[in-house]
Each structure stands twice: as structure tokens, then as C-alpha cells.
Amino acid sequence: MMATNGREARGLKENGAVTEEQPHANREAVRPQKFTFSPEPTMEDIRRMQAEFTDERDWDKFHQPRNLLMAMVGEVGEVAELFQWRGEVAEGLPGWTESEREQLAHELSDVLIYLLELAEKCRVDLPQAVLRKIALNRLKYPASKVHGSAKKYTEYED
Numbered sequence: 001m002m003a004t005n006g007r008e009a010r011g012l013k014e015n016g017a018v019t020e021e022q023p024h025a026n027r028e029a030v031r032p033q034k035f036t037f038s039p040e041p042t043m044e045d046i047r048r049m050q051a052e053f054t055d056e057r058d059w060d061k062f063h064q065p066r067n068l069l070m071a072m073v074g075e076v077g078e079v080a081e082l083f084q085w086r087g088e089v090a091e092g093l094p095g096w097t098e099s100e101r102e103q104l105a106h107e108l109s110d111v112l113i114y115l116l117e118l119a120e121k122c123r124v125d126l127p128q129a130v131l132r133k134i135a136l137n138r139l140k141y142p143a144s145k146v147h148g149s150a151k152k153y154t155e156y157e158d
């Protein structure tokens, strides 16, 4: 069997370009590494856990939509702080220490917790809303039309 260097096996040339024989339908194969989330907890699980956390502390009176939005944006800033001055960061965060990765996990979780509580307080059923939004995105950006281009939908002609 002919040896490959791994990049070729994934349909990548040395310069990172996808080889021509790589069919679009199989583009999952060009992703460097597969990563999936655990199935649990669900968004509803997290909403409920956060509701319990705030009820136990009598904090619901502080958690109006605008306060939650401010809190979430603050946490997004904390995520940004972890990336600042690092230049381009590659997928998988090579070179990051375990402690930096855990810090990032904490800050991303804070963002998610506040996002889900904000959605709850705004009566947005987020798991269903996200399905509708992805369906809309598919309509707005047909793969056949936009494949390989990151242009905004308003920049395409017809």
C-alpha cells in the first residue's frame, strides 16, 4: 500500500488546498479532526439548573432580560480576553495549557448560561428557534451557489 502523510489521505495538498478529486459531497472528510459534544445536558437541562441556582439565592429579581444581556456581553469579553494578543489561533488551540483550556471552558459556559436564561426570560424556545434559523440560513445560502465563498448574502447577484 502506498504511504500517505495524512494530509493527502484527507484530500489536502501541502499548501492546504483541497485536491480536485475531493468531492464536495464528501467535504466532511477534509475536516482535520472530528469533534462532537456530549448529548447531555440539553439546553432545557441547563435552563432548569440555572433556574434552580438563581431561585436558591433569591436572585431572580436581578435577572431581567437587559441585565442578563449585559452579563452575557461581559462574559463574551472575558472569552475575548483569553484570545487577545495571541494572533491567529488554530483549531484545537495547539500550545494552550490545560489551565488556559479550562478557563476558556468556564467563560464559554458563562456565556451559554446567560444566553439560555436570556432566551427563557424573553420566552424564546431556543432549541426550536435554532432549528428554524438553520433552515433559513440554508435557504439564504444555497450550498450550490455559495460553496467556498464567505460573501454576505446581499453580495450575490440574483
Ligand SMILES: Nc1ccn([C@H]2C[C@H](O)[C@@H](COP(=O)(O)OP(=O)(O)OP(=O)(O)O)O2)c(=O)n1
Residues within 6 Å of the ligand: 054, 059, 062, 078, 109, 110, 113, 114
Ligand atoms: N448575579 C449572578 C452572578 C453569577 N451568576 C452565575 C452565572 C455565571 O455562570 C457565573 C458568573 O459569575 P461571575 O459574575 O462571578 O463571573 P466569573 O465566574 O466569570 O468570574 P470573574 O468575573 O471573576 O472571572 O455565575 C448568576 O447567575 N447571577
